[in-house]
Amino acid sequence: MKKSVTILMLRLIGWASLAFVSVGLAMAQPPVNVGVYAEHRGGKVVYHYRVTNNSQDNITDVWIGHDTKNDNDDNNDVWELLELPTGWLLTASIPPASATSPPGWHVYVIVTEDGETHAIVWEVVDKYSPRLLPSQTFTGMSVTLDKADANYITGHADILFPEKRQKPTSLTVPLERLDTTPPTLSVTLNPSTLWPPNDKLVPVTATITVQDDYDPEPEIKLESITATETLGAGDIQDAQFVTDDRNFSLAAKRAGNNMAGRIYTVTYSATDASGNKATASATVTVPHDQGKK
Amino acid sequence: MDTRVQKYRMTCWMGRLFVVLSLVASWGAQAAVESVAPLSGGSTWYLIQWPVNHPFASAEAACLSPMNLPPWLIGVYVYVGTAPNATYYASQGMLNCVFLDTRTGVNAVYSAAARYPGVCPIPTVNPTVPYVYNPTNGMCERPILACPDHAHGTPCACDDGYKFDAAGTSCILEQYTISLSGLGGVVMPKETRDAYALVSKNDGSAKSGAQVTLTLTVVPELAGQLPLTYTGTLSANAVSTGSTTYSEATGTDGKLPFVFTAPVAGGLHTITATCTNCTNQAMDTIKVPGCSVDDLPPITDPEVQLFEDNPDRSDETRLTDRMKEALACLKRDAAAGSPNVGSAYRPPAYNQHLIEVWKKWRRELKNNEEPACAALKTKIQGHFKTHKLKETQEPVVGSRHTVGEAVDVTISLPPATIDAFWPGCRLYRPPSLRTSDPVHFIYR
Numbered sequence: 149m150k151k152s153v154t155i156l157m158l159r160l161i162g163w164a165s166l167a168f169v170s171v172g173l174a175m176a177q178p179p180v181n182v183g184v185y186a187e188h189r190g191g192k193v194v195y196h197y198r199v200t201n202n203s204q205d206n207i208t209d210v211w212i213g214h215d216t217k218n219d220n221d222d223n224n225d226v227w228e229l230l231e232l233p234t235g236w237l238l239t240a241s242i243p244p245a246s247a248t249s250p251p252g253w254h255v256y257v258i259v260t261e262d263g264e265t266h267a268i269v270w271e272v273v274d275k276y277s278p279r280l281l282p283s284q285t286f287t288g289m290s291v292t293l294d295k296a297d298a299n300y301i302t303g304h305a306d307i308l309f310p311e312k313r314q315k316p317t318s319l320t321v322p323l324e325r326l327d328t329t330p331p332t333l334s335v336t337l338n339p340s341t342l343w344p345p346n347d348k349l350v351p352v353t354a355t356i357t358v359q360d361d362y363d364p365e366p367e368i369k370l371e372s373i374t375a376t377e378t379l380g381a382g383d384i385q386d387a388q389f390v391t392d393d394r395n396f397s398l399a400a401k402r403a404g405n406n407m408a409g410r411i412y413t414v415t416y417s418a419t420d421a422s423g424n425k426a427t428a429s430a431t432v433t434v435p436h437d438q439g440k441k
Numbered sequence: 442m443d444t445r446v447q448k449y450r451m452t453c454w455m456g457r458l459f460v461v462l463s464l465v466a467s468w469g470a471q472a473a474v475e476s477v478a479p480l481s482g483g484s485t486w487y488l489i490q491w492p493v494n495h496p497f498a499s500a501e502a503a504c505l506s507p508m509n510l511p512p513w514l515i516g517v518y519v520y521v522g523t524a525p526n527a528t529y530y531a532s533q534g535m536l537n538c539v540f541l542d543t544r545t546g547v548n549a550v551y552s553a554a555a556r557y558p559g560v561c562p563i564p565t566v567n568p569t570v571p572y573v574y575n576p577t578n579g580m581c582e583r584p585i586l587a588c589p590d591h592a593h594g595t596p597c598a599c600d601d602g603y604k605f606d607a608a609g610t611s612c613i614l615e616q617y618t619i620s621l622s623g624l625g626g627v628v629m630p631k632e633t634r635d636a637y638a639l640v641s642k643n644d645g646s647a648k649s650g651a652q653v654t655l656t657l658t659v660v661p662e663l664a665g666q667l668p669l670t671y672t673g674t675l676s677a678n679a680v681s682t683g684s685t686t687y688s689e690a691t692g693t694d695g696k697l698p699f700v701f702t703a704p705v706a707g708g709l710h711t712i713t714a715t716c717t718n719c720t721n722q723a724m725d726t727i728k729v730p731g732c733s734v735d736d737l738p739p740i741t742d743p744e745v746q747l748f749e750d751n752p753d754r755s756d757e758t759r760l761t762d763r764m765k766e767a768l769a770c771l772k773r774d775a776a777a778g779s780p781n782v783g784s785a786y787r788p789p790a791y792n793q794h795l796i797e798v799w800k801k802w803r804r805e806l807k808n809n810e811e812p813a814c815a816a817l818k819t820k821i822q823g824h825f826k827t828h829k830l831k832e833t834q835e836p837v838v839g840s841r842h843t844v845g846e847a848v849d850v851t852i853s854l855p856p857a858t859i860d861a862f863w864p865g866c867r868l869y870r871p872p873s874l875r876t877s878d879p880v881h882f883i884y885r
Contacts, residue, residue, distance in 0.1 A: 208808035208809075209804075222837075222838050223839075225838075258803075258833050258834070258835060259834055259835075259874065259877070260834070261835065261878075262883075263871030263874040264873070266873070275808075310804070310806065310808050310809035311733075311809050311810060313730070
């Protein structure tokens with residue numbers, strides 16, 4: 149009897165602990181979550197922001213690139229966006245082609261008086277605009293830049309709850325990178341065998357297949373071409389490294405005493421706009437001979 | 442018949458004892474008499490006497506003492522009701538003084554010493570003029586007396602709101618007390634609170650029909666607002682139109698229910714309740730929280746106040762020497778554009794004030810649609826405009842103005858011409874601000 153009571157008490161303690169942990173986890177949820185992912189589109193980089201309101205108050209402003217440190221000290225505010233994109237005017241909204249907003253919201257730039265740093269701000273247009281209500285998620289906030297700027301994805305979001313009855317009425321949260329998975333990348337080279345080994349340059353074409361969960365057009369770069377033999381000058385021609393170069397020429401050459409032949413290894417990388425990078429390689433072989441199998 | 446009583450026990454729930462201390466002489470013929478029926482229901486009167494040294498209980502002694510009886514003999518006539526074992530005794534003149542003599546029970550051992558044909562009640566009005574039993578008509582009678590002020594009827598009855606005084610000779614105002622329930626604490630803007638006023642008589646019972654007047658006063662949280670925005674209302678219910686006063690009579694339960702409706706702006710509301718014949722006034726408060734945004738702190742720095750009073754104040758004397766030279770150069774070279782310096786050196790404390798104004802407006806009030814914040818919003822927006830601040834440009838700690846290395850200069854020349862003065866005059870317009878803040882020059 150005593151034993152069963154003890155077991156029951158232990159179970160109760162266990163359940164209570166579990167409940168405590170669960171409550172703790174639930175409480176750990178931040179009042180606001182701002183996720184970000186990026187994609188390449190038409191040669192530009194588009195940053196998408198997804199804001200989820202877990203608080204009990206309405207949100208009217210989302211400032212990207214502003215870190216207040218969540219204190220009342222004006223001295224340590226950080227404006228994280230450094231380079232104002234070309235064509236953006238501070239007296240008007242960001243050009244429509246460069247940004248999107250949820251219905252009833254607009255977007256513009258707030259710059260510091262020194263003109264050297266800024267933040268992108270989405271806010272309600274007026275008092276009739278829909279607020280981001282508790283438990284609601286807004287997508288549709290995006291900015292398009294000519295080139296990638298990591299600060300748009302690694303910085304902070306400053307959220308305003310001006311109608312909150314308790315202070316503070318703003319909260320700075322780190323941006324949560326939604327895309328953390330590298331693209332999947334495969335490379336095939338054609339031809340994959342160079343014969344005869346007559347020292348001539350042979351054009352090689354790379355066929356690349358890439359997929360990413362967020363970025364439809366990850367950035368492809370020819371990273372390197374290496375070989376199992378010491379390469380001579382001119383053995384690799386027309387290869388533009390660190391660019392999306394899929395056509396180059398390789399010398400059909402190999403050492404006479406190298407029974408394995410020469411093996412070129414061509415490596416490409418695929419980097420999605422969120423900065424996740426994958427590499428893949430393929431080989432081109434210059435065999436020693438065409439030995440019978 | 443032995444009427445001397447050796448021993449008594451008296452209690453307060455079995456008998457009614459009328460004490461007749463003296464026979465009241467007939468009043469003789471009166472033109473008009475007030476008559477009431479004599480007490481009835483009894484059958485026998487007994488004279489009861491206590492021994493000199495009878496040990497009365499203290500309550501009993503107190504009951505008998507007003508009768509001014511000789512201490513050595515107390516004689517009473519006892520009117521025994523129809524149920525001898527449950528007979529109430531009451532001594533005349535002491536209607537509230539009742540006690541039980543157990544000897545009047547079933548086995549009472551003494552008989553009546555006197556029999557009185559009728560016993561009259563003690564008058565409640567003008568009790569000093571007793572009723573006299575009239576054996577002719579079997580009624581208790583006394584002359585009709587003029588009613589005192591605020592009394593009418595036969596017998597006299599005090600008017601509503603009045604009651605007889607302790608002597609029963611005049612009508613005095615009934616005195617009530619009033620209290621408020623349901624108030625206190627906080628009511629959010631535009632919300633309501635049910636409350637009531639309660640009027641009670643001196644004995645604690647509810648007073649119905651008492652005219653209650655409720656008045657509302659308010660101290661606004663923020664000065665300069667329209668009273669309409671910060672004044673709540675009182676009304677009979679949540680749907681009726683209210684005002685700052687509400688007057689109505691209490692119901693049968695002595696209560697006057699009412700509803701307080703909070704205004705949109707904050708303030709401390711005081712509700713005062715008074716009523717006719719109340720000896721007090723009840724008062725309670727309700728706080729309506731105002732805007733959740735604090736006002737700007739007051740300016741205490743006299744130097745900041747100078748700039749505050751004149752936002753266009755330009756202090757070129759505290760520019761750095763190189764900035765003074767640069768500005769002189771610009772004024773000279775751009776003379777054709779009539780350069781006008783709007784802002785030069787800015788004290789750090791004033792710069793901090795600008796930061797506070799900017800943040801107060803842009804971050805806390807611009808998109809704040811709390812009704813209670815409307816007044817503060819208007820005020821701060823005006824402040825924001827006075828300082829010519831821009832929503833898209835935040836003043837920052839460490840502004841170049843605060844170290845005397847920035848000036849705002851209006852020049853009526855084409856932008857390209859203005860920018861051509863740099864680097865000659867070493868005054869530079871940050872490219873990112875050339876559109877939004879074209880007058881801002883820094884030393885470079």
